[in-house]
Amino acid sequence: MTDTPPAAGEGSPGPDKGYAPGTGPGTDPGSGSGPDKGLDARLVVHRGSFHLDVALTAAPGDVVALLGPNGAGKTTALRALAGLTPLSDGGRLRLDGAALDRTPTESRPVGVVFQDYLLFPHLSALDNVAFGPRCQGVPKAEARAQAAAWLDRMGLADHAGAKPRRLSGGQAQRVALARALATRPRLLLLDEPLAALDARTRLEVRAQLRRHLADFEAVAVLVTHDPLDAMVLADRLVVVEHGRVVQEGTPSDIARHPRTDYIAQLVGLNLYRGQAEGHIVRLDAGPEITTTEDLGGPVFVAFPPSAVTLHRDRPTGSSARNLWQCRVGGLETHGDQIRADLTGELPLAADLTTVAAAELDLRPGAPVWATVKAAQTHAYPA
Template sequence: MTDARKKTSSATGATAAPPPAPSSAPALDEGLDARLVVERGSSFRLDVTLTAAPGDVVALLGPNGAGKTTALRALAGLVPLSDGGRMRLDGAELSRRPPESRPVGVVFQDYLLFPHLTALDNVAFGPRCHGASKAEARAQAAGWLERMGLATHAGSKPRRLSGGQAQRVALARALATRPRLLLLDEPLAALDARTRLDVRAQLRRHLADFEAVAVLVTHDPLDAMVLADRLVVIEDGRIVQEGTPSDIARRPRTDYIAHLVGLNLYRGEAEGHLVRIPDGPALTTADDLTGPVFVAFPPSAVTLHRGRPTGSSARNLWHCEVTGMEAHGDQIRASLAGELSLAVDLTTVAAAELDIHPGSEIWATVKASQTHAYPA
């Protein structure tokens, strides 16, 4: 982990229980070691191996139906593992343990706060279930709410809380039992865009202080990039790529991941600087490789011309048709098809000057220096 992601201990309030003493167990018996095998009839099989050391934050990404939420529920014990599955946490086998006896905290997408309880009593619920007296549990809960910046909302019921406040109460409730595994299911999905920005920054700080393993499921690549040390991408119940956010963003290996990080991606056969795409044109790249490769470049690297350009230094030139246009932040993203299918980003001024619209014929160029080729 980078220094920015190293975990540090922090107080949870004067009356809260002290953090557990450092374990003397060998490193291989610390953290998460799981193979999640779940079968749903003959239509779907999840088979995913996850390992993480204490202090790691792992994000599960993937399209709808890939198996992300199933994996999270299997970790929580809400879905039984099929033959071949295992779940070890800090060296203890948890596969057969019921959910309530696992040292696992869960923050659900809709938070699932008890509507009839105050924020304080929602957070105190976990310690009470673990044997703390009412006074002890409430004292610990008060410490967690103070840490979350919610001390003044201790007496509020969920209906009186904003989305961001409810999310922090749910996080405090999950952390109050001092879990060794924290699971977060789309933790920011219920928030509006402005609140999401603030809560994402707050959640990052809280996860940086968490000394055990955290696993989050999200559809939002920005949430994953900001919050996680490592990304695990799942498609059709299998891991298709995993690595650091920078590795994933720089070297996507499937169309889903390329779309997620905003890159045009192609697979082909390299002969030096030339990459031949099956049923498509050859691409010239700055990288000198041989054999199966991926080639990627951002939509912003593409330059459009109404007529075939002359005198251009770009080594890649394709004749295409505009098939779609949509707003993309403060720019326009155009979809092109023809000799090569690709996405292009351009300003509204450029779009107006080129007078492009769906159905327009266009020439697209990309310099070899703006492409990135890497082994497939």
């Protein structure tokens, strides 16, 4: 990507005001959530053997997160929205009712926060933020006054004169966000905005970014591979695999009803597909699973690794309706627990404490029995 932040839109934020409805950055007088407001896009890009075809719609004030594995097409979609990658035949991009397909990048009302922030190293934080308004023709003094207001809003008034090398990762991220917002964009794009931060800084900056996005009156699209970033920051998730949308919905809906192995791993669930006949689900590849739901036809069955209980010998007297003979494929630390990767009759992941793993003498190749209570499974239509 270019190191020149896209500059667009006209006007400036008030010097010290919050983002009151209809008056904050990213808004124009009379803007709202009418039928021609917001984002309406079909991002079609053909590049060699890779084909992207992703539909995106969002109303002003929406925060949409694009999630997906490496190579899924997330960055390509973001570049297409920014105008850095041209759309192929069949693609369209409309923002607030205006077609942007052929609009040059620098003329689009789009702000971008890049993964590595790409702040100009020779400019102070103040002049980095003032850069966008200056590109829009705002006089230097006024642009710097606007930038000072943005830095104050970001809690960085004391760092206005600092060069990027003197800023911490969290401070640089907020300067980059202020630089993007200073152009009053109608579409804000964030490319892995927290990826460059350490774990402690990430926690703090994530909370700050959530507050700023909640106040943003236009559309924001976030690209991330981190499920926690997506769950905390976004109103809606769009999951992309192999250039196509495989699932979209609210964070809670996707967390409860994953529809692909990637999503299940993302939210930490064991996921299977099969045919339901009442409370019994016959898996497409594997044994049966007993559930509490009474369903018929194609279904998904999911349960968390914490629902799995392991035994070295076949349990007797267990109330669990589901019992499978497995073998330990691998062990790894997962937070404050041990995650066991199990193979055999039913491949699955199981979480247990370090003490339990030691008592069971778990090691790769060891035979185990796995049980899951029907009440801890969740079945839903495929």
